[in-house]
Amino acid sequence: MKLHNxxxxxxxRRKAKMAFLTIGLMVGIATIxxxxxxxxxxxxxxxxxxxxxxxxxxxxxRSNGLAMNxxxxxxxxxxxxxxxxxxxxxxxxxxxxxxxxLSSVAPKVLxxxxxxxxxxxxxxxxxxxxxxxxxxxxxxxxEPKNVNELLVGSEVSxxxxxxxxxxxxxxxxxFTVSGVLDxxxxxxxxxxxxxLRKAQKLLGKEGKITLVEVAALCSGCPIADxxxxxxxxxPDAKVTAIQQVVASRLKALDQFKRFSYAMSAVVLFIxxxxxxxxxxxxxxxxxxxxxVFRAIGFRKAHIMRIILLEAALVSLLAGLLGFAAGxxxxxxxxxxxxxxxxxxxxxxxxxxxxxVSLALLLxxxxxxxxxxxxxxxxxxxxxxxx
Amino acid sequence: MSLINITGLKKQYTSGDDVVEALRGVxxxxxxxxxxxxxxxxGSGKSTLLSVLGGMNHPTSGEVEMAGVRLYELPxxxxxxxxxxxxxxxxxxxxxxxxxxxxxxxxxxxxxVAMSTADKKAAARSALERVGLGNKLDRLPNQLSGGEQExxxxxxxIVNNPHILLADEPTGNLDSATSDSVxxxxxxxxxxxxxxxxxxHNPDNGKYADRxxxxxxxxxx
Numbered sequence: 001m002k003l004h005n006x007x008x009x010x011x012x013r014r015k016a017k018m019a020f021l022t023i024g025l026m027v028g029i030a031t032i033x034x035x036x037x038x039x040x041x042x043x044x045x046x047x048x049x050x051x052x053x054x055x056x057x058x059x060x061x062r063s064n065g066l067a068m069n070x071x072x073x074x075x076x077x078x079x080x081x082x083x084x085x086x087x088x089x090x091x092x093x094x095x096x097x098x099x100x101x102l103s104s105v106a107p108k109v110l111x112x113x114x115x116x117x118x119x120x121x122x123x124x125x126x127x128x129x130x131x132x133x134x135x136x137x138x139x140x141x142x143e144p145k146n147v148n149e150l151l152v153g154s155e156v157s158x159x160x161x162x163x164x165x166x167x168x169x170x171x172x173x174x175f176t177v178s179g180v181l182d183x184x185x186x187x188x189x190x191x192x193x194x195x196l197r198k199a200q201k202l203l204g205k206e207g208k209i210t211l212v213e214v215a216a217l218c219s220g221c222p223i224a225d226x227x228x229x230x231x232x233x234x235p236d237a238k239v240t241a242i243q244q245v246v247a248s249r250l251k252a253l254d255q256f257k258r259f260s261y262a263m264s265a266v267v268l269f270i271x272x273x274x275x276x277x278x279x280x281x282x283x284x285x286x287x288x289x290x291x292v293f294r295a296i297g298f299r300k301a302h303i304m305r306i307i308l309l310e311a312a313l314v315s316l317l318a319g320l321l322g323f324a325a326g327x328x329x330x331x332x333x334x335x336x337x338x339x340x341x342x343x344x345x346x347x348x349x350x351x352x353x354x355x356v357s358l359a360l361l362l363x364x365x366x367x368x369x370x371x372x373x374x375x376x377x378x379x380x381x382x383x384x385x386x
Numbered sequence: 387m388s389l390i391n392i393t394g395l396k397k398q399y400t401s402g403d404d405v406v407e408a409l410r411g412v413x414x415x416x417x418x419x420x421x422x423x424x425x426x427x428x429g430s431g432k433s434t435l436l437s438v439l440g441g442m443n444h445p446t447s448g449e450v451e452m453a454g455v456r457l458y459e460l461p462x463x464x465x466x467x468x469x470x471x472x473x474x475x476x477x478x479x480x481x482x483x484x485x486x487x488x489x490x491x492x493x494x495x496x497x498x499v500a501m502s503t504a505d506k507k508a509a510a511r512s513a514l515e516r517v518g519l520g521n522k523l524d525r526l527p528n529q530l531s532g533g534e535q536e537x538x539x540x541x542x543x544i545v546n547n548p549h550i551l552l553a554d555e556p557t558g559n560l561d562s563a564t565s566d567s568v569x570x571x572x573x574x575x576x577x578x579x580x581x582x583x584x585x586x587h588n589p590d591n592g593k594y595a596d597r598x599x600x601x602x603x604x605x606x607x
Contacts, residue, residue, distance in 0.1 A: 001493035001506055006486075013485035292481045295442060296495045296542070297470020299463040379442045 003302060007309040014282065018314055021278045025318035025363055026325060028264075028271025029355045033326020034333065035260035037346055041334050043253060045343035056242045057214035057227060059093075059234060061085055085209040085237050093214065096229035098222060103215040104129045109196060110210040111203035113170050116160050122170070123191050124199020127151075133215050137188075140164055141179030144195065149178040151193040168192075171202050212237075268362060275366035279311060283374040294379035307371035308364060315363025319356035326355065389549065389581055390416040390439070395448035397434050397604075408434040409445070410604040416583065418549075421576040423592050424585045426601035432585045433554060435601065439583060440473060440552050441465045453549055470498060474543030478555035480535040482527040482542075488514060489523040492541045499546070513541035517571060533564035540571060544580065551575065553584040557591060569594045 011018050061084050085107075093105055109124040127144050131137065141164025144151055152162060157180040160168065167174050175194065183189055200206045216226055223241050231239040283290070290303055331345050397409040408431045416422055426432045437443035438450060441457050450457040453472055460468055474495075482491045492510040501509075514520050517537040527535055536556060543551055553572070557565035565588070573594045576582050584595065592598045600607050 001490055001497045001503070001510075003497055005490070006483075006494075006497065009485045009490070288481055289483055292475075292477070292483070293494075294466065295440065295469065295475045295477075297466050297468075297473075298498055299466045301463075302498055380437045 003305050004309055007306050007313065010286075010306075011310055011313060017278060017282060021275060021314050022318045022321065024274030024278070025271045025315060025359055026322040028268040028362070029319055029322025029359050030325035030329060031267040032264040032358070033323050033351060033355050034329040035264055036351060037327060037330035037348075038333060038337055039253070039257050039260050040346040040348070041330065041343055042256070042338050044346055045338040056223060057216055057230065058240050058242060059085065059212035059214065059230065059237050060240075061210070062236055062238045084205075085212065085234065087207045087209050089234055089237075090209065090212065092233035093212070093230055096226065096233060098216075098226045098229060101216050101222075101226060104133045106130050106133050106213045106215075107196060107209045108211050108213070109200050109203060109205050109208060111199070111205065113192075113202065115168055115170055115192070118159060120156060120160075120192050121190065122199055122202065123193050124196040124203070125193050126196050127193075130193070133213065134188075137184070138182035139179040140182065141177070144178045144193075147195045147198045148173075148175050149195075150175045151179050151181065152177055153181050153189040153191045153193075154183040155189040156192055170194075173202070268358075272362050272366040275311070275315075275363055276370065279307065279367045279370040280373070282310075283307065283370045286374070287377065290374050290377050291379045291381075294377065300375035303375040303377075304371040307374050308367055311363045311367035311371070312360060315359045316356065318363065319359030322359060323352050323355040388415040389418040389420075389453060390414070390583075391449070391451040392435075392439070393449050393451075395435070395438060395450065396446045397431070397438060397443070398446045408604050409438070409448075412448070412601075412604070412606055414599060414606065416581065419576070419579050419581055420597065421572070421582045421595045422584065423595040423598045424583065424601060425587065425589065425592065425598055427587070429603075430601040431604040432601050434604075436552055436554055436583065436585045439550075440475060441469050470495060470546070472549045474546070474548035474551045476536075476539050476543045476551065476553035476556045478558045480527070480532075480539045480559075482535055482538055484527050487524045487526055488519060488530065488538045488541075491527070491538055492545050494542060495546045509545050510541070513545040514538070516544070516575075517541045531564075532560055533568065536560060536564070536568050537571065540568070540575075544575065549581060551580055551582045553582065555586055556584065557586065557588060565591075 087107065090105065090107055094102065096102075106129040107126060111122055112119055113122045114120070131143060139151065150168060152160070152168075157163065157177075162168055162177050162180075164177055164179055166177050168177060169175070170192075181188060194202070200208065214230070216223065227239050227241045231237070293303055293306075327345070327347070334343055334345055392412055392414040395409050395412040396407070399406045399408055410431075412431075412435060424432045424435060434443065438445050439452075441450075441460075444458055452468075455468065457465065457468065483494065486494070489507065489510045492513050493506050496506045496509060499506075511520065511523060514523060514537075517540050519534060519537050519541065522530065522534065525534075527538070530538065536559075540556070543553075551572075556572070557568055560568060569591055572582055572584065576596075582595075584591070586592075
């Protein structure tokens with residue numbers, strides 16, 4: 001017979017109350033685990049989907065001109081001199097400190113060409129990177145497989161009356177249109193996409209790049225730092241961050257996070273109250289028992305140890321069950337909460353350790369006063385009959 | 387020298403503006419190995435006297451010296467330690483812990499003693515055998531009769547070999563036959579050298595004791 005035997009036997013005897021206590025705390029822990037796991041899984045999902053949002057860093061040749069366009073209407077611009085990016089400089093982008101956060105680097109060369117007596121803007125792209133970055137593109141036909149294949153925007157297709165499998169001639173060279181883009185509502189509708197090498201050659205810009213789109217979106221990416229790092233590597237280029245895309249997504253996620261934490265705090269507070277009230281009730285029910293303990297020589301510390309040990313055992317169980325229930329709930333809710341139905345549930349052992357530790361901490365804190373109250377009971381009052 | 391010396395013991399309870407004098411200057415000496423019964427009507431102060439003797443109720447004034455120790459001069463939790471080492475309690479309503487078996491109830495006072503579990507079990511078995519319940523070690527209190535529960539309570543009180551056994555109306559909830567057997571058990575324990583101080587309102591119990599102290603209105607008469 002040791003003090004822990006008293007605690008364990010009491011828990012066994014008061015199964016219903018202890019189950020209520022465990023469930024009260026477990027719900028709080030499960031809520032936190034669910035919300036934290038959901039938030040983290042959704043962050044992960046968003047990070048994975050960042051490529052789909054497109055580029056968020058734009059690298060263009062440095063110029064002293066001012067663009068004169070607004071909402072797709074261009075009035076030209078005033079440019080005094082225009083330098084260009086050399087292709088060999090692009091490798092430096094992959095050497096920045098935050099290179100791990102670079103998702104894709106898509107260089108482009110732009111130039112006007114005449115096709116069937118229509119002036120068209122030809123864009124030379126690295127199709128592999130371009131298609132990775134622009135996952136919203138819907139292609140009728142097929143992706144270009146070789147340098148003699150083109151991808152055309154929906155407007156180009158209409159105006160030039162060209163469809164997948166048909167050919168176009170640009171500067172005397174014949175190309176096959178492998179695919180037509182579905183309408184995007186963007187400038188892409190009016191462009192003709194060719195392979196980078198072929199476009200450079202057609203435009204007489206071998207080894208030159210007009211602009212580079214970089215996708216580096218992720219919830220924890222220091223975009224501003226990355227812009228600075230790229231600018232240091234490419235001193236002749238103008239590097240700008242497209243902040244809105246990141247900001248809006250991250251702000252929404254941040255709001256959800258804050259809401260989650262607030263919800264968790266409320267649920268935990270209620271859980272702690274349940275522990276407090278139940279433990280207090282349990283102590284009051286055991287007045288005589290505690291009086292006997294004190295009468296036979298138990299110190300106040302012994303009484304506290306018995307009560308706190310009971311709380312610790314219940315809290316430990318609540319923490320473990322809460323973690324399991326929270327992960328289960330998060331797994332069930334994630335497909336409905338995330339933008340991607342295949343979003344992955346984030347399993348993190350630290351959340352498990354944290355939830356058990358939190359349950360223990362809250363359980364013990366909420367039981368501290370009842371334990372103190374029990375230890376301070378006057379044994380004579382407690383026993384009355386004596 | 388007496389085992390217990392009570393001198394000038396006074397105890398007042400305050401309830402609002404009312405002051406109740408439960409003990410009004412009690413002087414008692416009890417020798418080692420004595421069996422004392424304290425008798426008196428309800429409100430005479432006998433239960434208060436027992437709780438003061440048990441180190442659980444600080445007197446308003448006066449002294450309680452037990453085994454050479456001035457009980458209420460002990461600092462902090464030393465009084466609890468004194469109870470654990472020197473006193474055994476038997477309560478009127480048994481006050482057994484319902485979720486512990488008879489053996490576990492008896493082992494309770496040993497839960498805070500540095501002893502091996504095997505030694506604790508042996509001590510509990512020995513105490514239960516002394517009270518005639520060696521065959522009911524694993525019974526829960528609700529599986530025992532009133533007399534048996536009282537015997538378990540006595541076994542719990544003697545398991546740590548206390549100097550003094552304090553009993554509060556131990557036969558108050560028992561029928562006369564069971565009451566006699568319990569009193570015979572107390573007599574037997576006393577014959578073995580156990581000092582016993584028992585509060586009772588039953589005059590028949592007095593015949594088992596060496597001496598009876600009568601209290602009236604908080605005073606020894």
